[in-house]
Amino acid sequence: MIKTIEYLDGVARMIDQTRxxxxxxxxxxxxxxxxxxxxxxxxxxxxxxxxxxAAIGVSLGADGIEADTFDTFYPRxxxxxxxxxxxxxxAANLAWGIERMKRTAQAHRHLSVDQIxxxxxxxxxxxxxxxxxxxxxxxxxxxxxxxxDSVVLTHCNAGALATAGYGTALGVVRxxxxxxxxxxxxxxxxxxxxxxxxxxxxxxxxxxxxxxLITDGMSGYFMMxxxxxxxxxxxxxxxxxxxxxxxxxxYMVAALAHRHGIxxxxxxxVSTLDLSIxxxxxxxxxxxxxxxxxxxxxxxxxxxxxxxxYPAFDVTPHALVTAxxxxxxIARPPYGESLQRLxxxx
Amino acid sequence: MIKTIEYLDGVARMIDQTRxxxxxxxxxxxxxxxxxxxxxxxxxxxxxxxxxxAAIGVSLGADGIEADTFDTFYPRxxxxxxxxxxxxxxAANLAWGIERMKRTAQAHRHLSVDQIxxxxxxxxxxxxxxxxxxxxxxxxxxxxxxxxDSVVLTHCNAGALATAGYGTALGVVRxxxxxxxxxxxxxxxxxxxxxxxxxxxxxxxxxxxxxxLITDGMSGYFMMxxxxxxxxxxxxxxxxxxxxxxxxxxYMVAALAHRHGIxxxxxxxVSTLDLSIxxxxxxxxxxxxxxxxxxxxxxxxxxxxxxxxYPAFDVTPHALVTAxxxxxxIARPPYGESLQRLxxxx
Numbered sequence: 001m002i003k004t005i006e007y008l009d010g011v012a013r014m015i016d017q018t019r020x021x022x023x024x025x026x027x028x029x030x031x032x033x034x035x036x037x038x039x040x041x042x043x044x045x046x047x048x049x050x051x052x053x054a055a056i057g058v059s060l061g062a063d064g065i066e067a068d069t070f071d072t073f074y075p076r077x078x079x080x081x082x083x084x085x086x087x088x089x090x091a092a093n094l095a096w097g098i099e100r101m102k103r104t105a106q107a108h109r110h111l112s113v114d115q116i117x118x119x120x121x122x123x124x125x126x127x128x129x130x131x132x133x134x135x136x137x138x139x140x141x142x143x144x145x146x147x148x149d150s151v152v153l154t155h156c157n158a159g160a161l162a163t164a165g166y167g168t169a170l171g172v173v174r175x176x177x178x179x180x181x182x183x184x185x186x187x188x189x190x191x192x193x194x195x196x197x198x199x200x201x202x203x204x205x206x207x208x209x210x211x212x213l214i215t216d217g218m219s220g221y222f223m224m225x226x227x228x229x230x231x232x233x234x235x236x237x238x239x240x241x242x243x244x245x246x247x248x249x250x251y252m253v254a255a256l257a258h259r260h261g262i263x264x265x266x267x268x269x270v271s272t273l274d275l276s277i278x279x280x281x282x283x284x285x286x287x288x289x290x291x292x293x294x295x296x297x298x299x300x301x302x303x304x305x306x307x308x309x310y311p312a313f314d315v316t317p318h319a320l321v322t323a324x325x326x327x328x329x330i331a332r333p334p335y336g337e338s339l340q341r342l343x344x345x346x
Numbered sequence: 347m348i349k350t351i352e353y354l355d356g357v358a359r360m361i362d363q364t365r366x367x368x369x370x371x372x373x374x375x376x377x378x379x380x381x382x383x384x385x386x387x388x389x390x391x392x393x394x395x396x397x398x399x400a401a402i403g404v405s406l407g408a409d410g411i412e413a414d415t416f417d418t419f420y421p422r423x424x425x426x427x428x429x430x431x432x433x434x435x436x437a438a439n440l441a442w443g444i445e446r447m448k449r450t451a452q453a454h455r456h457l458s459v460d461q462i463x464x465x466x467x468x469x470x471x472x473x474x475x476x477x478x479x480x481x482x483x484x485x486x487x488x489x490x491x492x493x494x495d496s497v498v499l500t501h502c503n504a505g506a507l508a509t510a511g512y513g514t515a516l517g518v519v520r521x522x523x524x525x526x527x528x529x530x531x532x533x534x535x536x537x538x539x540x541x542x543x544x545x546x547x548x549x550x551x552x553x554x555x556x557x558x559l560i561t562d563g564m565s566g567y568f569m570m571x572x573x574x575x576x577x578x579x580x581x582x583x584x585x586x587x588x589x590x591x592x593x594x595x596x597y598m599v600a601a602l603a604h605r606h607g608i609x610x611x612x613x614x615x616v617s618t619l620d621l622s623i624x625x626x627x628x629x630x631x632x633x634x635x636x637x638x639x640x641x642x643x644x645x646x647x648x649x650x651x652x653x654x655x656y657p658a659f660d661v662t663p664h665a666l667v668t669a670x671x672x673x674x675x676i677a678r679p680p681y682g683e684s685l686q687r688l689x690x691x692x
Binding site: 021022188192194198201202212213216218222224252255259290293296297299305306307308309310311314 | 644
């Protein structure tokens with residue numbers, strides 16, 4: 001099993017997701033800034049994995065601060081955290097991971113700085129370990145929604161590579177298969193970064209789970225043909241009303257699923273909920289460089305001078321979401337109530 | 347102005363659309379078989395351009411037949427035509443172009459074989475010339491539907507490169523601009539062959555028409571943002587009830603446009619109508635090799651052994667089509683009647 005991210009001695013080691021599946025190369029980050037850059041450059045991606053990377057990044061940042069007292073230590077940690085929080089704007093888990101680490105530092109303000117650094121190290125490791133357990137619980141809850149002999153369509157990669165392991169949306173698929181159901185996956189390639197083609201297909205093939213690759217524009221065709229029984233995707237941020245920000249193209253899939261009466265499930269840890277935001281309209285959508293659309297596998301696919309847009313996420317309105325699967329259970333509409341309830345059962 | 351296809355002395359010269367926009371390379375076809383291969387390999391594509399290529403191909407085929415009488419000439423021509431008709435199954439214009447040439451040969455059966463060959467040559471040239479005129483008329487009718495200051499989203503390339511010149515969907519855009527309207531284009535890149543990124547963006551930039559490139563999955567996002575005023579696409583075959591076969595992904599765009607109350611227009615010559623087919627369910631959908639999805643710009647984007655699907659077209663149900671723009675006028679629902687009327691005004 002490939003490890004998406006590990007926390008070794010003074011090093012956050014990540015498999016470089018920009019180079020999969022051609023090459024299995026690892027990137028070692030030794031500072032919080034390097035972790036921020038790895039997140040920005042999509043070496044590591046996927047909301048839960050970003051949350052884990054953030055926690056490890058903050059621990060690395062703390063280790064680099066020379067200070068004798070909490071009062072000189074913490075402001076410098078906070079400055080580093082604020083910078084890391086800017087790495088990518090959409091995923092709620094980035095802020096969640098950072099906040100958790102800041103709270104840990106504050107909770108141990110009475111300890112020596114060295115002891116605080118040790119607590120932060122342990123907390124980062126806990127975030128990493130917990131993430132896998134959370135995904136297994138998401139899988140357990142989610143697999144009940146998947147019937148035997150079904151085709152699950154997914155967009156982007158909400159798999160082991162988007163998390164510390166097992167995956168959210170693909171965790172649901174794995175759990176359904178572990179429960180003895182025959183499930184195959186229809187994977188949207190997910191332009192422009194090809195997370196589906198490069199990552200989802202790869203990790204499912206590694207696990208011998210049947211998967212067929214399609215282009216994003218084919219999802220409507222396969223739904224019309226009756227070839228999709230359920231859609232399961234991950235999420236980058238979920239607003240209080242159940243609106244879901246996820247990889248660009250997700251909204252299109254949700255709208256088509258709705259049109260065809262196919263259930264549309266979102267699988268995400270509670271750390272992806274942002275109940276401070278009333279609706280998806282307030283979720284910041286990252287705009288990446290158009291060059292990332294125009295350059296494919298190192299080659300231009302459009303003329304010199306092409307203007308391209310790259311909103312990296314879109315928002316699926318809650319009315320299109322059949323259920324939200326978390327480690328604490330399944331939320332159903334009205335999400336205003338059900339998500340609040342899940343958040344409070346922590 | 348680039349010529350998509352020319353009929354020179356014994357040569358069908360086509361710009362190689364597999365290599366645009368990086369290289370402007372021409373392919374010379376000297377036999378009907380070579381024309382068939384060029385169609386199959388997407389050197390030339392776009393339903394109207396395929397119709398023109400077919401006509402020229404049949405003329406080249408006729409020239410290669412050594413026969414003294416119509417009765418020995420025609421069966422051999424028919425055999426060649428039947429083979430050419432297999433090049434691609436979905437576009438109605440392929441069969442239309444071939445049928446027109448067969449009818450021309452039959453209409454001149456009383457002439458010498460050399461004279462028949464000459465008539466076929468003239469007919470092929472007429473098909474080519476007429477196509478440009480047809481597109482200008484489509485543009486004239488269609489531009490009335492486009493309001494000033496609007497953003498038109500298009501999928502695939504239904505432009506000059508999909509026709510003998512001017513284009514169908516992009517002909518509507520060109521005519522709107524010639525009529526003094528400010529129109530800009532949002533171009534879906536159109537996976538897997540990138541006709542949008544490679545061809546639509548290129549030919550619009552050549553004409554200084556503002557164009558922004560997006561991935562196919564972004565169309566829903568831009569519609570939700572209010573960034574699309576109309577969708578105009580081409581067609582490969584239109585059934586009697588108004589169901590429209592067009593490039594894979596079109597259905598997805600149509601469903602989203604419908605959801606957002608954005609008009610969805612189809613621009614196509616009457617030669618794309620196939621009133622012998624009651625509904626889209628009977629339109630044959632070409633299945634191409636999954637390798638064409640997995641290999642992008644000469645590089646694999648998915649692991650070795652990936653299973654990929656490539657239905658090359660999908661069918662947009664007539665209920666999602668606001669109007670069908672032809673050279674003979676605009677058809678509105680119910681299409682059963684309006685298309686029949688247009689077909690009869692020939």
